Amino acid sequence: MAKPQPINYEDASPEVRAVFDDIKTSRNVPDVNNIWKYLARDPVTLRRTWSSVKEVMAPGALDPLVKELVYLAVSVTNNCGYCVASHTAGATKAGMTEAMFGELMAVVGMANETNRLVTGYRVPTDAAFE
Amino acid sequence: MAKPQPINYEDASPEVRAVFDDIKTSRNVPDVNNIWKYLARDPVTLRRTWSSVKEVMAPGALDPLVKELVYLAVSVTNNCGYCVASHTAGATKAGMTEAMFGELMAVVGMANETNRLVTGYRVPTDAAFE
Amino acid sequence: MAKPQPINYEDASPEVRAVFDDIKTSRNVPDVNNIWKYLARDPVTLRRTWSSVKEVMAPGALDPLVKELVYLAVSVTNNCGYCVASHTAGATKAGMTEAMFGELMAVVGMANETNRLVTGYRVPTDAAFE
Amino acid sequence: MAKPQPINYEDASPEVRAVFDDIKTSRNVPDVNNIWKYLARDPVTLRRTWSSVKEVMAPGALDPLVKELVYLAVSVTNNCGYCVASHTAGATKAGMTEAMFGELMAVVGMANETNRLVTGYRVPTDAAFE
Amino acid sequence: MAKPQPINYEDASPEVRAVFDDIKTSRNVPDVNNIWKYLARDPVTLRRTWSSVKEVMAPGALDPLVKELVYLAVSVTNNCGYCVASHTAGATKAGMTEAMFGELMAVVGMANETNRLVTGYRVPTDAAFE
Amino acid sequence: MAKPQPINYEDASPEVRAVFDDIKTSRNVPDVNNIWKYLARDPVTLRRTWSSVKEVMAPGALDPLVKELVYLAVSVTNNCGYCVASHTAGATKAGMTEAMFGELMAVVGMANETNRLVTGYRVPTDAAFE
Incomplete structure (x- = not known):
């Protein structure tokens, strides 16, 4: 297997195009982001991932902005460059x-700091939290 | 050095008590959580950490609930048991x-999943994100 | 110390060359990958790392393809770009x-997702797993 | 919100019971593992997660044992205790x-080691991997 | 919000300049590193982060070289490219x-390896460590 | 495979005993820590891991205390409870x-914080670091 290559709309199979169309309609965008073009290598994963993201990111008890902020916070913690770029765009939108x-960055930084202090000092869980 | 041990209010030095008092007043709680009792082993770190957390978690462009949700999302991603318990309590409050x-958990789970898909497929950043 | 620089075969000491030769013979390749050229800065680490990798990746209860898939899964989880590229090549070979x-990517993504759900929900270990 | 609590079959709603029944049938087990009892707090996440896991872990180009080994490798890398226990059981089955x-552990350990060596030495990707 | 952009000294507000000046004086350098130019987007975070770093990295029970080595070890473990580059420079200085x-790299690699072996084998803490 | 179980000296094979004996002699301790008793399930990994740890942790350009501090810093960053406990003991010794x-904890916490700030702000590497 060579380095994964993207699949563009014009080269996509009908099942991939159907997912791309749903992404474009749902997000009101002229084209899908690179992540979808790469996942298109595996149509089963493409469909499942989009379907899951669509369900998870829909408005609910948390509004879409909060969900995007959380997505960005996780992406920063995991040090995923692409994800930071795409979810900064998504959160901005x-x-x-x-x-x-x-x-947001201040909270993410502080959480990563205190998470380690807790681990290093071996702090036991307060009875009140159980 | 033996396993770190907590310092309770009654055994604390004046400088540690001053931090504990500020935490109790700021949060309107009768006692501080375990993390602060353990950080009290190092009064400089105790003071700096509390001062930073207080500043970072204050209401601002993001409200306190959103900040607590983000703190919890990071703690889950880092797999920090104490932090998950304490920030579930904090977010609930x-x-x-x-x-x-x-x-929130659904978003955190999904972000951790797609972060890895992006890495595995070596997805390049879209020009629009730069 | 400046940025680490690679050491190529023609500039390598006899002990480094001996490791390079063993890598080339074992893998039937004309040259070693960049990781070995950089580890050559520290011949002790070069020798130990190659010796360990050679032992660990040899056929055994698990066949080499499975071992390469696992190596790639870990590299994706750790978000190591070089490692993803080199072990995609290794697994392909x-x-x-x-x-x-x-x-593989689908499993890695799902595992990263459910790992966090378990942490966030604080799921206790089933008695049957102990 | 208090600490998350599990939902057992006898207390579950019809939609949760439907998922539990499918898990029990698919895996031929008398009861579901704790993860499902906790995810049952959020029936949407329960249904989506089970549906995704079922699809991802089905036999395909990779056989179920290999998928379980990879799941365990990721869980070890993420330091998730519950996940290590449950997927050691799953892989054994x-x-x-x-x-x-x-x-498997030897490969996981080695991958985690070399992932960091590559990062520390700032090894550039070989042209052959692109 | 577009991609974050750095703020250079000549374009900085008085409060940002004050922090930049303190960094330049404390470290005896003609200009600040990129991290500070980016954090300058948020003067509160810039000030708090510099103040904390200055306090934490000052000579104390551990000398500055040891602190820089530890900073580099954490950065490698977190796979942060910028941080590895800047703290390799800092440690060298x-x-x-x-x-x-x-x-250092050998220890970091080994620690990352044995951390996972311990997790995978579910090793309980020795009574002597408690 | 059931949950991994330790192998004690009296039940160990000659090749495992030989490693245990070398650990006890090298460290001047009456018994080995739990990690070695669990790794004894796989004598090849036991031997290789001990041999590598012994080589890596020996005095060299860095003294043993610094190496133990670094090991502890990595273990805290990885959130490995056993490793934090054992290397706090090791560093103390x-x-x-x-x-x-x-x-040490202050530096580890700060590094984890700034690592994420750098990622979130997408800070490019300074030319001086290349």
Whole structure:
């Protein structure tokens, strides 16, 4: 297997095009992002992943902006460059301002710091949390 | 050095008590959580960490509930048991319902999944994100 | 210390050349991959790492393809770009097809997702697993 | 929200019971593992996660044992205790012997080691991998 | 919000300049590294982060070289490319030789390996460590 | 395969005993830690891991205390409970005081924080670091 290559709309099979069409309609965009073009190598994973993302990111008890902020926070913690770029864009589209971004990064940084302090000091869970 | 041991209020130095007092006042709680009792082993780290957490978690462009949700999302991603327990409690205090928790976990799970798909497929960043 | 630089065969010491020669013979390749050229900066680590990799990746209860798939799964989880590229190549050489790659990524993604759901929900270990 | 609590079959809603029944039938087990009892707090996530796991772990280009070994490798890398326990059981059911487990752990350990060496030495990707 | 952009000294506000000046004086450098130019987007985070780094990295029970080695070890484990580059430079300035770097990477690699072996084998903590 | 079980000296094969004896002699301890008793399930991994750890942790350009501090820093970052406990003990034996431990945790926490800030702000590597 060589390095994975993207599949563009014009070269896609009908089942892949159907997913691409649903992404474009749902998000009101002229083309899908690179992640979908690469997942198209495996139509089963493409369909399942899009279907899951669509369900998970829909408005619910949490609004779409909060969900995008959380997605970005996880992507930063996992050090995933593509994901940081795409979810910064996604969160911005959902309403994230630069001030929100700054506070988000501050919280993400602090959480990563205190998570390790807790581990290093071997802090036992408070009875009140059980 | 033996296993780290907590320092309770009654055994704390004046500088540690001052931090504990500020935590109790700021959060309107009768006692501080275990993390602070363990960090009290190192008063410099205790003071700096509390001061930073207080600043970072204050209301701003993001409200306190969103910040707690993000803190919990990072703690789950880092697999920190104590942090998950304490920030589930913190988020609940800030207004998280069980429905919000369910959606939050769904987003965190999905982000961790797609972060790896992106890495495995070596997806390049879309020009639009740069 | 400046940025680490690789050592090529023609500039290598006899002890480094001996490791390079063994890699080339064992893998039947005309040159070693970049990782070995960089580890050559520290001949002790070069020798130990190659010796360990050679032992660990040899056929045994698990065949070489399975071992390469696992290596790739770990590299994706750790978000190591070089490692993903080199072990995609390694797995392909050992027989990985694109269909296998697709399923592998699907499993890696799912495992990363459910790992976090378990942590977030604080699921206790079933008695049957102990 | 208090600490998440499991939902047992006898207390489950019809939609949750339908998922539990499918898990029990598909895996030929008398009861579901704890993860499903906790995810039952959020029936949407329960249904989506089970549906995805069922699809991803089905026999395909990779056989079920290989998929379980990969799941375990990821769980070890993420340091998820519950996941290690449950997927050691799952892999064993799929045919993993103790010899296979030993070799699997050796590969996982080695991959985690070399992933970091590559990062520390800043090894550039070989042209042949692109 | 577009992709974050750095703020250079000549375009910086007085409060940002004050932090930049302190960094340049404390480290005796003509300009600050990129991280500070990006954090300058959020002056509150810039000030708090620099203040914390300055306090944490000052000579104390551990000398500055040891602290830089630890910072580099964490950065490698987290697979942060920028951080590896900047802390390799920082450690070198504090006295790290190439021989030290080689041994540091060897320890980091080994720790990452045995951390996973312990998790995979589910090793319980020795009574003597409690 | 059931849950991994330790092998004690009295039940060990000659090849496992030989490794246990070398650990006891090298470290001047009456018994080996749990990690070795579990790795004894796979004598090849036991031998290789001990041999590697012995080589890596020997005095060299870095003294044993620094190496233990680094090992502990990595273990905290990886959130490995057993490893934190065992390497806190190991570092203490090598001379770590509580003041050193406090500073070490402060550096580990700060590095984990700034690693994420760098990722979130997408900070490019300074030309001076290349």
